[in-house]
Amino acid sequence: ETGVTQTPRHLVMGMTNKKSLKCEQHLGHNAMYWYKQSAKKPLELMFVYNFKEQTENNSVPSRFSPECPNSSHLFLHLHTLQPEDSALYLCASSQDLVGETQYFGPGTRLLVL
């Protein structure tokens, strides 16, 4: 498989559930990102990892917990979410940070009931 893949593509969860989103990049990149895409709002950067180290946490609530076990994999662990967390969650990767093209996965469409 090539590029950036994300699983699952769709997820419905209750506010008391715990779930995880998975992202995998097959591009040999060093940096990985989580974004939130909500209707009528700009993409919001959530987290950045560079060489497996978190370099950015954009004031994200603690109910979102990222994990980057290696440069190819990125997880977003979800617990006790709110209905306003329903959105498309996009993962991206890039070779390095500044000025580099980011390659996006297709996203996970999350619905919190």
Next chain:
Amino acid sequence: AQSVTQLDSQVPVFEEAPVELRCNYSSSVSVYLFWYVQYPNQGLQLLLKYLSGSTLVKGINGFEAEFNKSQTSFHLRKPSVHISDTAEYFCAVSDRGNYGGSQGNLIFGKGTKLSVKP
């Protein structure tokens, strides 16, 4: 900090007509500029980017954009659109990563939905 304004949320256009999608940015430092496209049920894909050099940047699928520093704009153009260009287009800006520990995170506009009609 940077910000991006995409002046049109929706742009309807007929097939084979020219199109311009407008993007203005605000920044106190020098920037890099990007246009990404998102087709339905897909992630974003880079169309083109400006890092330095010629202010006219050519990208994929016949798109081009011109960096205008004095007007802080980076408008996207295509001389003749196709039905397959129907998508949402995002302008993004980043700093150059050499200011106070910045790592050049992308700041996106709200997007412009281009609808090409036959």
